[in-house]
Amino acid sequence: MEFITKHLRHSDALLPLVTLVVYILATYLGGWLLMAQAGWLMPALGVLACAHSMILASYLVHECAHNTLFKSSDHNTTLGQFANWLTGGCYGTYEDVRYKHMRHHVDNADPISFDYRGWLRRHPLVEKTVFALEWLYIPAVDYLMHGVLMTAPFTGLGANKQRRRTLAVIITRTALFGLLAVWSLKAAALYVVAYSLLLLVLRFLDAYQHNYEIVLNLDDPKADLPHKGDRDYENHNTYSNLISRRWPVLNLLVLNFCYHNAHHVKPTLPWYKLPALHDELYGSHYQRSLSLKDQLRSYHGNRLEGIYAETYGQVEVPEAVAGGSAVPVYGLSFLTAF
Numbered sequence: 001m002e003f004i005t006k007h008l009r010h011s012d013a014l015l016p017l018v019t020l021v022v023y024i025l026a027t028y029l030g031g032w033l034l035m036a037q038a039g040w041l042m043p044a045l046g047v048l049a050c051a052h053s054m055i056l057a058s059y060l061v062h063e064c065a066h067n068t069l070f071k072s073s074d075h076n077t078t079l080g081q082f083a084n085w086l087t088g089g090c091y092g093t094y095e096d097v098r099y100k101h102m103r104h105h106v107d108n109a110d111p112i113s114f115d116y117r118g119w120l121r122r123h124p125l126v127e128k129t130v131f132a133l134e135w136l137y138i139p140a141v142d143y144l145m146h147g148v149l150m151t152a153p154f155t156g157l158g159a160n161k162q163r164r165r166t167l168a169v170i171i172t173r174t175a176l177f178g179l180l181a182v183w184s185l186k187a188a189a190l191y192v193v194a195y196s197l198l199l200l201v202l203r204f205l206d207a208y209q210h211n212y213e214i215v216l217n218l219d220d221p222k223a224d225l226p227h228k229g230d231r232d233y234e235n236h237n238t239y240s241n242l243i244s245r246r247w248p249v250l251n252l253l254v255l256n257f258c259y260h261n262a263h264h265v266k267p268t269l270p271w272y273k274l275p276a277l278h279d280e281l282y283g284s285h286y287q288r289s290l291s292l293k294d295q296l297r298s299y300h301g302n303r304l305e306g307i308y309a310e311t312y313g314q315v316e317v318p319e320a321v322a323g324g325s326a327v328p329v330y331g332l333s334f335l336t337a338f
Contacts, residue, residue, distance in 0.1 A: 010273075030046070058089070153166045205241065214329070294321045295326075
């Protein structure tokens with residue numbers, strides 16, 4: 001009881017937090033064990049388990065970035081750094097992840113410091129490869145962004161002072177992956193499949209949650225932005241994309257990240273409180289909500305157009321999603337901090 005009152009931000013957070021962390025660890029380790037088994041059924045379940053573990057770890061990073069769990073920012077940071085290792089986003093620092101995401105909330109925009117679109121146009125062979133892979137539902141843009149994340153301190157995009165840290169992370173993760181490949185080459189190969197599922201899910205959840213402008217000013221905290229701090233604009237251009245309205249428990253598959261309007265109203269509220277806040281604010285029929293079926297249809301039909309899409313703000317998202325014409329926007333994951 002003393003631990004709860006002293007350290008946890010919310011008095012009812014202990015059970016949800018412990019359950020989440022135990023589940024993440026169990027499915028991550030269990031996923032690796034299952035992926036190494038003979039046959040195809042157990043390895044397939046292992047891929048899903050490992051992918052889901054990393055999905056929830058990613059959204060745990062998001063929770064920690066908002067300091068939703070502990071009173072101390074240091075405690076949130078420690079847990080966020082650990083979760084970021086599981087997601088593979090650890091080549092960049094947790095602090096940079098948090099800074100970029102906080103700019104997203106404050107600026108009511110999507111600030112970036114690297115626009116892959118211009119780079120891709122200058123490298124036509126890579127461009128053709130990306131388009132071919134994306135047609136096959138392989139998230140090539142996201143792999144490109146993670147590659148840039150790994151090399152950022154050595155190319156001038158990231159801070160030079162992070163070179164030693166980034167190199168240490170690369171060596172450590174490469175060595176661990178090599179040891180796991182020696183233990184089970186099959187599991188190592190299937191991990192790539194699980195990681196691709198992680199990137200696809202994160203991208204899909206991000207694709208239609210906002211109608212914000214992408215701005216190349218992440219490195220300029222004093223940039224003049226027309227909608228900075230505008231709560232009406234924020235709410236009108238934010239969308240909730242629930243997996244299921246009928247069975248809300250299914251939204252826990254993505255740690256309730258899909259209750260996005262409620263999250264933007266109270267960013268420090270933990271995931272397990274968002275459904276109640278959503279119902280309190282909006283009820284069961286909310287015009288800023290998106291249908292999962294319509295999102296899937298739009299995403300499938302416009303996934304290649306999304307490679308060069310630069311802004312959400314051309315159309316009203318609900319109408320476009322319902323009509324199947326909404327183009328997803330890539331390269332905005334909070335795990336790639338640039």
